[in-house]
Amino acid sequence: MPVEVDAGLATLSDQLILATVLLYVFAMIAYALDLAFSRSAGAEARAAKRPALATVGATVGTGADPAAPASAQAETEEPEDRTPPAWVVRVGMVAVGLGWLGWIANLASLITRGLAVDRWPWGNMYEFVVAMCLATVGAFLLMQLRYRVRFLGAFVTVAAALCLGFAVRYLHVQAGPVVPALNSYWVAIHVSAAIVAAGLFIVAAVSGILYLIRKDTAVRLPSRQDLERVAHRAIVIGFPIWTFAVIAGALWADKAWGRYWGWDPKEVWAFITWIVYAAYLHARATAGWKGKAATIVQLVACACLLFNLVGVNIFFGGLHSYAEVP
Amino acid sequence: MGHIDPGAGERAVAEPQTKTETVTASGPEAGGKNEERRPGGIGVVGWARWFWRTLTSMRTALILLFLFALASIPGSIWPQRGVSDAKVFQYFEDSPRLAEWLDRFWLFDVFRAPWFAAIYLLLFLSLIGCVLPRTMTHLRESRRKPPAAPRNLGRLPQHASFEAPLTVEEAAARLRAKRFRVTTGPGWAAAEKGYLRESGNLLFHVALLGLLLAVGIGTLYGYRGNVLVVEGEGFANTVAAYDRYMPGQQVNAESLEPFSFTVEDFQASYIAKGEKTGQPLDFEARLKVEDAPGAPVRDYVLKVNEPLNVNGTQSYLIDHGYAPTFRITDGKGQVAFDGPVPCLVVQPANFTSECVIKVPDAQPEQLGILIGFLPTTVPVGSEWVSVFPGAANPTAQVYGAFAGDLGLKDGRPQSVYELDPDSLKKMKPLVMKADPLAVNEKLTLPGGMGSIEFTGVKEWIALQITHDPGRMPAFVASVLAVAGLVLTLTVRRRRVWVRVHDQAGQPEGESRRVDVGGLTRTEGGDFGEEFTEIVSALNPGIPNPGVKDAR
Numbered sequence: 066m067p068v069e070v071d072a073g074l075a076t077l078s079d080q081l082i083l084a085t086v087l088l089y090v091f092a093m094i095a096y097a098l099d100l101a102f103s104r105s106a107g108a109e110a111r112a113a114k115r116p117a118l119a120t121v122g123a124t125v126g127t128g129a130d131p132a133a134p135a136s137a138q139a140e141t142e143e144p145e146d147r148t149p150p151a152w153v154v155r156v157g158m159v160a161v162g163l164g165w166l167g168w169i170a171n172l173a174s175l176i177t178r179g180l181a182v183d184r185w186p187w188g189n190m191y192e193f194v195v196a197m198c199l200a201t202v203g204a205f206l207l208m209q210l211r212y213r214v215r216f217l218g219a220f221v222t223v224a225a226a227l228c229l230g231f232a233v234r235y236l237h238v239q240a241g242p243v244v245p246a247l248n249s250y251w252v253a254i255h256v257s258a259a260i261v262a263a264g265l266f267i268v269a270a271v272s273g274i275l276y277l278i279r280k281d282t283a284v285r286l287p288s289r290q291d292l293e294r295v296a297h298r299a300i301v302i303g304f305p306i307w308t309f310a311v312i313a314g315a316l317w318a319d320k321a322w323g324r325y326w327g328w329d330p331k332e333v334w335a336f337i338t339w340i341v342y343a344a345y346l347h348a349r350a351t352a353g354w355k356g357k358a359a360t361i362v363q364l365v366a367c368a369c370l371l372f373n374l375v376g377v378n379i380f381f382g383g384l385h386s387y388a389e390v391p
Numbered sequence: 392m393g394h395i396d397p398g399a400g401e402r403a404v405a406e407p408q409t410k411t412e413t414v415t416a417s418g419p420e421a422g423g424k425n426e427e428r429r430p431g432g433i434g435v436v437g438w439a440r441w442f443w444r445t446l447t448s449m450r451t452a453l454i455l456l457f458l459f460a461l462a463s464i465p466g467s468i469w470p471q472r473g474v475s476d477a478k479v480f481q482y483f484e485d486s487p488r489l490a491e492w493l494d495r496f497w498l499f500d501v502f503r504a505p506w507f508a509a510i511y512l513l514l515f516l517s518l519i520g521c522v523l524p525r526t527m528t529h530l531r532e533s534r535r536k537p538p539a540a541p542r543n544l545g546r547l548p549q550h551a552s553f554e555a556p557l558t559v560e561e562a563a564a565r566l567r568a569k570r571f572r573v574t575t576g577p578g579w580a581a582a583e584k585g586y587l588r589e590s591g592n593l594l595f596h597v598a599l600l601g602l603l604l605a606v607g608i609g610t611l612y613g614y615r616g617n618v619l620v621v622e623g624e625g626f627a628n629t630v631a632a633y634d635r636y637m638p639g640q641q642v643n644a645e646s647l648e649p650f651s652f653t654v655e656d657f658q659a660s661y662i663a664k665g666e667k668t669g670q671p672l673d674f675e676a677r678l679k680v681e682d683a684p685g686a687p688v689r690d691y692v693l694k695v696n697e698p699l700n701v702n703g704t705q706s707y708l709i710d711h712g713y714a715p716t717f718r719i720t721d722g723k724g725q726v727a728f729d730g731p732v733p734c735l736v737v738q739p740a741n742f743t744s745e746c747v748i749k750v751p752d753a754q755p756e757q758l759g760i761l762i763g764f765l766p767t768t769v770p771v772g773s774e775w776v777s778v779f780p781g782a783a784n785p786t787a788q789v790y791g792a793f794a795g796d797l798g799l800k801d802g803r804p805q806s807v808y809e810l811d812p813d814s815l816k817k818m819k820p821l822v823m824k825a826d827p828l829a830v831n832e833k834l835t836l837p838g839g840m841g842s843i844e845f846t847g848v849k850e851w852i853a854l855q856i857t858h859d860p861g862r863m864p865a866f867v868a869s870v871l872a873v874a875g876l877v878l879t880l881t882v883r884r885r886r887v888w889v890r891v892h893d894q895a896g897q898p899e900g901e902s903r904r905v906d907v908g909g910l911t912r913t914e915g916g917d918f919g920e921e922f923t924e925i926v927s928a929l930n931p932g933i934p935n936p937g938v939k940d941a942r
Binding site: 319333 | 466467707856866876
């Protein structure tokens with residue numbers, strides 16, 4: 066069991082997390098500008114697919130249609146699309162770049178923290194929130210590679226920046242070893258799965274909130290159908306992972322506490338979260354529950370999730386309470 | 392659940408989740424809708440049918456799911472018996488009236504409450520009522536051939552046309568190579584794939600039933616017990632040896648696994664310096680285990696995440712504390728007590744503990760002694776406190792020594808961790824707040840009542856021993872549930888039709904017009920990419936077949 070803490074690495078980790086917050090804030094601004102001034106989702110998606118060309122066009126600064134040379138085919142398919150001004154394309158690129166940079170800083174912070182204490186870096190509330198932000202932004206960035214979800218960027222990065230800020234201000238504890246109960250390889254399996262699932266669920270919830278605030282006139286945001294699709298995709302991936310996290314937790318509980326399920330407050334809320342997400346998946350297949358009702362269900366589920374991850378440690382205690390809330 | 396009209400095959404495909412809402416009533420069972428609207432005047436059978444239909448409808452299942460979630464919330468708000476008994480007891484102490492009312496609604500036993508059971512039994516009944524007919528349908532469907540090609544493939548969500556020297560047989564072969572189930576007719580081929588989606592869905596729901604069953608088996612045939620063992624002492628797995636024993640209804644005392652062990656040594660290590668001083672780092676207990684009477688003795692190191700397993704009976708290290716040893720000599724010079732005294736931890740941060748010694752054999756009068764144990768003693772003013780959980784400078788401070796009747800004979804059960812308050816009032820105080828004793832120091836009691844000698848420090852461990860025959864079944868069921876879940880959420884059911892427009896008497900190998908149509912009714916599915924691939928497989932000559940996505 067390691068006792069010594071590498072103070073240098075721990076400090077580096079703390080500095081990196083501040084850098085992460087700043088990068089996320091800047092990314093948020095860039096994403097917001099992109100969202101506000103890009104003409105349509107189609108144009109934005111094309112710009113994302115051809116980063117090199119778009120940048121070249123922008124640096125030349127001719128003011129002419131920068132994406133034109135390579136997008137002839139696309140243009141013929143959707144001729145009504147107008148290409149946004151060059152600086153907007155550039156801002157979009159900057160947003161994506163800053164998002165990735167912030168994510169890398171976030172990851173580096175977590176890794177240095179882990180190296181400083183020589184264990185998996187999610188042994189307390191602070192580390193857990195940092196990891197959850199990493200997972201949320203990571204889930205968003207990965208989805209961005211495949212789907213047209215850049216419109217989510219501003220909202221995801223602002224949520225991550227706020228959470229990290231809160232963690233640094235109110236949850237931060239000195240790097241150090243964990244209590245014996247957490248000294249198990251199950252930390253890597255159970256907590257990691259919970260973090261990844263939480264990241265996906267949060268992305269889905271951000272999309273769900275946009276779905277609800279989007280009136281049919283709010284043209285800057287993508288259509289409700291697209292928002293729903295993004296949320297559904299994230300949950301469809303997240304739900305089996307969450308199920309796995311709960312089962313891994315049960316396996317760990319069987320090793321550590323002498324029973325695989327004992328209705329500890331954390332377990333109760335993990336169960337509630339699971340049930341409500343299951344209800345969401347069922348609701349989508351039920352006439353009269355599609356769309357708005359289903360979205361509300363998934364937001365309730367996400368609220369349960371967040372309450373479980375944060376609230377239970379603060380209000381209820383129980384066996385999971387070694388999360389060290391300062 | 393009404394029957395699923397074969398013609399409604401498309402709709403059955405379209406339903407990604409358990410319940411088929413879009414069931415159509417036709418044929419001899421027509422009129423189902425009227426029945427649902429007016430349950431009155433239809434007799435017992437009609438009512439039963441209405442009830443069954445309502446119970447197994449998706450809407451009811453949804454409501455039951457919400458109720459299930461909602462009903463669990465009180466279980467996290469109020470302390471639960473069997474999870475945190477001490478807190479329940481405290482609740483009754485603090486607000487007895489409220490606690491009594493809460494107890495009437497089973498709010499301290501939420502997960503054993505009849506209303507909680509009612510919800511999940513209805514939910515699982517609803518699940519069975521849905522899974523059974525769906526399994527039958529699925530079995531039927533998985534034997535059936537894909538439906539014939541529609542007349543106009545251009546109306547399908549995915550479609551393409553090209554000219555190629557393709558025959559129906561060749562198209563069918565290529566689709567089969569892509570693991571489609573294929574059937575052919577005059578001028579067309581129909582292919583379907585993705586039956587595993589429904590299989591996974593059914594597997595998931597059946598696995599949930601299995602999980603419930605496994606939990607049930609565990610509660611009926613399993614047992615759980617707690618025992619406190621001091622270093623150097625042993626434990627044999629019999630009902631009498633437990634401090635607390637909670638058997639399932641179907642467990643008898645003879646069925647306990649006959650193992651035994653001795654606790655040789657217990658070690659706890661703590662962080663000794665820095666901000667986190669006193670935080671535990673590791674606990675380990677060295678055991679000598681005998682798996683059965685007469686079996687060879689083996690060594691085992693018991694740790695927090697590493698329970699001792701003897702043929703499925705698990706022993707867990709769940710708590711620890713100090714058991715200082717004392718030798719008490721009575722007024723007649725006899726050793727009336729000599730041994731370890733397990734103490735309750737009062738301050739977990741520094742293991743300040745409280746111990747009670749009852750000496751019923753002391754003469755001329757029985758003795759009751761309250762002792763404070765400080766593992767790392769430091770004087771603060773006129774007081775002494777413990778500053779560290781490890782036993783660096785252990786002392787025992789006699790808070791009070793009393794002589795008189797301990798009240799053990801009147802038959803009322805007493806806690807070993809406290810002196811009975813009623814008896815204590817009648818006892819004569821001998822010493823109050825003595826100075827702490829170091830190891831091997833002795834305190835002489837006034838009035839010729841004898842002496843107390845602090846002879847050493849041992850530790851105790853608390854063990855939980857469980858046997859749960861439902862563990863493995865529950866594990867298997869949950870693995871199957873995840874497998875089913877992944878299948879049902881990733882596999883898409885899709886159909887592809889190919890129509891080859893043969894001119895009369897056209898020779899083989901000559902180009903002809905081929906229409907391809909595709910369909911997936913799974914929501915969120917992106918069939919376009921795969922459809923393009925299928926079309927290229929059918930038409931390998933031309934790299935870009937010009938697929939049109941109607942969406």
